[in-house]
Amino acid sequence: MKKKTDVRQGTLALMVLKTLDVLGPLHGYGLAKRIEQISADHLTLNTGTLYPLLLRLEQEGAIASERGPSENNRSARFYRLTAVGRKQLQAETRAWERTAALIARFFDVKAEDLQ
């Protein structure tokens, strides 16, 4: 299973929340495909990671789920973002941006800049 090494701890949750925020309610399979698509197939999602994560987010109140009809006439469990989840997404987005900007400065730094 190690070959599927994919995303950093914690970042997958953020991706799930963002995807649901942008695309609206999705079922598990759709969510997995969308995330892979957005990552331009750099990511391969492990089923064994995704479903426990969805459960955890739901327990935390960030997402809610209910069964509904899907595109190929199957019924499936659809996940949607809740108000709590939206707030969490915003907070985490800001945190990520700050961290990313900070790290970027370190990557950009050259010896002469610090003279």
Place this chain on the structure above:
Amino acid sequence: MRCLRRFLIRLAASATGRRDDERLREELEDHIAFQTAENVRAGMSAAEARRQAVLDVGPVEAIKEDFRDEKRLPSLEHFLQDVRIALRRMKQAPGFTAAAVATLALGLGLNSAVLGLAYAEFLKPLPVDDPSRLVNVGRLFTGDARRGFPISYPEYIYYRDHARSFAHLAAHYSTSPMSIITPGGPFNVMGSVVTADYFGLLRLQPAMGRFFLPEEDAVPGRNPVVVLSYDLWRTRFGADGGILGTSVRINGTAFTVVGIAPEGFHGVLMGLEPNGVWIPSAMFAVGYRYCNGLARGCNVIGLLGRLNDGVSIQDAQAEMNVLTGQLQSMFPATDNRGWGIELRPARGIRIDEQQRDAPIVRLLAGAAALVLIIASANVAGLMLARGLRRRKEIAIRLALGAVRGRVIRLLLVESVLLAVVGGGAGFLVSVWGTGVLRGYFGQGGVASTLDLSLDLRVVLAGIAVAALTGVVTGISPALQSTRPDTMGAMKEESAGGGTRRSRLRENLLVLQVALSVLLLGSSGLLVRSFFLLHRGPGFDPDAIALVRLRPSLVGYTDARAWAFQREVIQRLEALPGIAAASPAVVAPLPRWGRPVRAVRLAADSGNPSDEFRTATTFVGPRYFKTLGTGLIVGREFDDHDTEDGPRVAIVNEALARRLWPKGDVVGSHVTIGPERYEIVGLVKDLQWLSAFEAPEPIAYLNYWQQDRSNSWSQDSRTHIRVSGAAAAAMVPEIRRVITEIDPDVPVSEVQVLGRQLDVQFAAVRGAGTMFVVFGGLALVLSAIGLYAALAFAIGQRTREIAVRMALGASRLDVGRLVFRRGSGIFAIGAVTGLAACLFAGPLLAHLLYGVSPRDPVALLTGPLVLGLVAVLAIWLPARRAMRLDPVAALRAE
């Protein structure tokens, strides 16, 4: 918040406990269906599409596992599972469980009883609002750290007016004997003289009426008002709702009742007789008579302060130090150098009593801890033995893939569970132990405010100790039995591989024996003191009644006080059933220090070494007849020794030996100050001054020849010897005779001398009783431990012994083998324990009475009994080994 929500949901999922994988199954089903459809669209055959989809999803069981772990609380569930297994195992071995639980219950119960005592004595806050800000202020003798001494009222006023650290600073004299006369009859209570802000400081609300007004505490003697305690109001005044405004006589002065204190409040000194009444400090003269309670130099009051918010006790201490320095420079004559002022949190009993009890409580705590260690070692030994028996089960668990940590945890859960159940059962033991301790420590049964009721903190501490005990007893057996030696263990191999384990068990046994010997030896010392105490101080205290008369409390002049005393004695001696009565300034074996005067005394020899300081006290005519000891030679004081006649004295043997080693005591003279005394009698050395030290030289002087203006002489103790029956029966009659003469004179401490001694020796008796219990327990536990361990070891070595016998070893050889091993363990333990006794003995010295801390009889009796029990404990398994039938034993393998 998020975490909490999730935790609750998972907890609920765990609690409902359904193994509900329905949702995940659905999700995976859907996932595979979508993927299959996708694969078909990509051109695969239906079968291949589904196969690929399933492969993609990965190992379903592992996913389920992850999912379940997210959904519920796996750690909790594993723990509960462990508990279930542990409970099942406990049920399977009821004998072992009962033994372990009972052992731990005794150990833990005694500890929590002692813990409760320590808490009540040293830590318990006053039962009032926000007690953490309350401090006691007392004088501290900087020389030797004696603390908690009273100060004078003018000093209090200075502190109160200048200290900024306190929201309130109140003064109190809480040990004021008060004789109260009501229409229902006279009685005595412990009263308290307090400043007006005392109740406000404590934030109390009266149950009825009000507390003191500031103006009632302003002019000495003007406002005789009194607040009664709730208990007193209920028991002595029938909870009379119309009591406010009525009058009661206290020490001869009429007081008006203004309020009833709230229920459960008994004053601010814990561990003493409860306060029944409070009067304002302006009425000090009613409550205290040896000096003017409001005057400088009359050190009688204690201070209680409530710190301002934000002020630490250190800040307040610093401020009080400055003020004390100012006082000392203003009044160098009354405020002696070498005294400081000390603030201490108002917790526990009175500080001087804390200092008195601390060594005893420390000792009890030490002994209780030893018992717990012995009990734990015993249980650890049992668990170790069981662990051996369970090696196969554990090996199978490990072989099937259980992580070692998990198996250790399982075993630990078992031992902790045992300890917690033991702790629960120990609760019952602690209730009993607390009862014993209460009997001895709250003033030896006199009503006392020492509150030993269960406190939440004590209970929590007890639970913590129980859990810790569980871990300690469980950890090494658990580590030992899970050593990864799986194959060896699974091969029903009992003899080999166990050496390390049996060594650990033997070490535990040695420890147990050593500690038991230590406890038994120490108990022996205390028990011997106990018996000597019981034999008494050289006279029979139960035949003597004591009455304390305090005519000065009601304003008697010294001449009138003496006439009163003489009349009391005359009337008492006329009573049938009373053999003799005699006054004395103090009772034998005084509880508070040594209120006897040490004076410089010189013999006529003119030899400078014959001039030294010695104790003196004043006793009346026929005093030694009253005590029942009589004289060796000479005569008692009698009615011919008048107040103005020649001075006479009686000396004890210790003094006689020192001054007149050749004899001729009677008729000799000594000089004390300006006066010459003729020695008229010689008495035996009595345990009179102190029960704990060898009798020292003492000169008894004539009560009626002392300086009459000395207030001690007016508030005398009259000793009354009752002939025939016990003195206790005469007490009411004695009281009646005295109140006939003057009902106003406070008569207190009417009791039998023996009773008073009981109070004095209560702590020693308490410690003695507990030690007997501790020692007995140690004896039983060690014997059981020794027996169980050896019996088990024989069981383990059955095959080895059978082989030895088959090869020609005689039964005697086998018996010797077992015996040598058992007695070796015992001998090492006993020697270690006895050595420890020699070190521990001096720690007990202050509790011993008439016994040297190295007294061989006391030290060796207990260990010898243990030795006999040990022989039995060794003999039983040895006999079993000797009777072993080698053929049967080998065939059984």
